[in-house]
Amino acid sequence: MDVRTICLGILTRGDATGYEIKKLFEEDGYAFFVEASFGSIYPALNRLTEEGLVSVREEAQTKRPDRKVYSITPAGRQAFLASLLEPLSEDRYRSPFLFAMLFCDLLPQGSVERVLDDYIAHAERKLTQLSEGNPETNGKGERFVRDFGRTMYVAMLQYLREHRSEFKAEALKAAE
Amino acid sequence: MDVRTICLGILTRGDATGYEIKKLFEEDGYAFFVEASFGSIYPALNRLTEEGLVSVREEAQTKRPDRKVYSITPAGRQAFLASLLEPLSEDRYRSPFLFAMLFCDLLPQGSVERVLDDYIAHAERKLTQLSEGNPETNGKGERFVRDFGRTMYVAMLQYLREHRSEFKAEALKAAE
DNA sequence: CACCCGCTATATTGGGCCGATATAGATCGA
DNA sequence: TCGATCTATATCGGCCCAATATAGCGGGTG
Known part of the structure; x- marks a missing residue:
């Protein structure tokens, strides 16, 4: 595309x-x-x-x-x-965030939490931005796409919130 | 990155x-x-x-x-x-699929359904691929990232399956 | 046994795209 | 009044992708 x-x-x-x-x-x-x-x-x-x-x-x-x-x-x-x-090219998702999380064991205490919290805050902003779009001008395609986006962000935020504590625990364990 | x-x-x-x-x-x-x-x-x-x-x-x-x-x-x-x-650059998600769906009203009958079904099949393949990765070699970061991916694909597939019929109905209505 | 396909492995090239930068007047709030 | 922000176009360096080239090896099929 x-x-x-x-x-x-x-x-x-x-x-x-x-x-x-x-x-x-x-x-x-x-x-x-x-x-x-x-x-x-x-x-x-x-x-x-x-x-x-x-x-x-x-x-x-x-x-x-x-x-x-x-x-x-x-x-x-x-x-x-x-x-x-004609055949659509594939979606591509590039995430410096996920790449960094792969190496969370190399990072100093606290910085993983900071990265996670920043990412959560950012996703929340994106979600409200998506939800605020004026709905009256939207056709079928627009609605489908917007709700697709909302669904993805909601699922993502839920996952992040559920797993956030794992990376907090690490800091606690290291402090013992 | x-x-x-x-x-x-x-x-x-x-x-x-x-x-x-x-x-x-x-x-x-x-x-x-x-x-x-x-x-x-x-x-x-x-x-x-x-x-x-x-x-x-x-x-x-x-x-x-x-x-x-x-x-x-x-x-x-x-x-x-x-x-x-240092600050991570933003994730970027590029989706020719979603872009095409924006214009579903311009497309001939049936082709939207085909695009949707292809996309669903593709997402299913991706999901199984993600789930099959050997879990014993995975550290904390790998687990987090893999489950993140799984969560996203699961949410996506659920959304797509729920909304698929909307685009089938269009074909039916046009046939009346 | 011959043939072809696919795998390992490196490398280049053309072209597409991003990020930064330049220019320049308008408008608006402090 | 002064700076910031907005409208509006445009270019340039550099990064990156897709395709292609090369080349021998191993495995499967007829």
Whole structure:
């Protein structure tokens, strides 16, 4: 799922600038399963324009950089649908947190607890962020995805809270 | 969590060749939260050698490429611990599946069901793979991580099975 | 027995993507 | 009024992945 396809998908929902596409990822609860940086979005939009899959209209603004508003073209819609129908690449989950936990026995007392608590706090923030998304604008797909995310975070938090004490006990045992 | 740090971590558990490091990712249940390709592992090991964080001994083999067995040095251990103690970068979860589900209303009948079923089958495979890892060699960290993964996959499968019918109903409704 | 597939093992290359940085005026709160 | 934050585009270095190349060995199948 490359950035070009992601941009096309976003544009099927409505016109947007590169900047707005980036913001969608951060705010609207997409953040937990897709993301892209400016360094990939802008080149992607340029290439899509060259290929005729999107069109641009530049809105000149006084003393600001021109807003380049992108729209998906019929050819773009077709290409997007085609890419949805071919085999999806695998999900990838990369977790520096879990990797670090593998080596908890090497870490000094207390620091494992700190890492765990930070991670729990972070997951809680993510969960509330997911739950707060305005529900009235959501279609079937959005609902499915949002509830998927919520389910995962809930399960994760439950697991973390249940097992937190194991790493506290270690500190106690070491102190004896 | 760059590839160099990951390699260092693996090497704290014992010596290994680049090839063996790659295999560890695929087999030992690490696969669900870290991964690296040859194209990043080999250069990483070269640079770590230059920096004195690992050492190499070449085992010449008749008519095969030499085995280059890497060991972590004391400086390497120190550097690895230091990188575990500084702030961890965020987990990232990228899901072409969820992205595609966002656009389920654009897809032809039946194909959403197919995508869902494929995904469920795939998750089941991952779960059994995680559960099969030999448990006797596992320390505290390994157990925590493996059970974390299992918990997540179980929650995911439950959610998917509960909601699968929603996308079947659509096909039925369209057929009326 | 011949053949092919898959495994061990290293390495390179092209291209995709991230993170940081640059620019620059607008707007808003302290 | 001054700094911070926001809108908005863009580039660059560097990391990383996927694919490909090489090459002999071992095992299974016809």
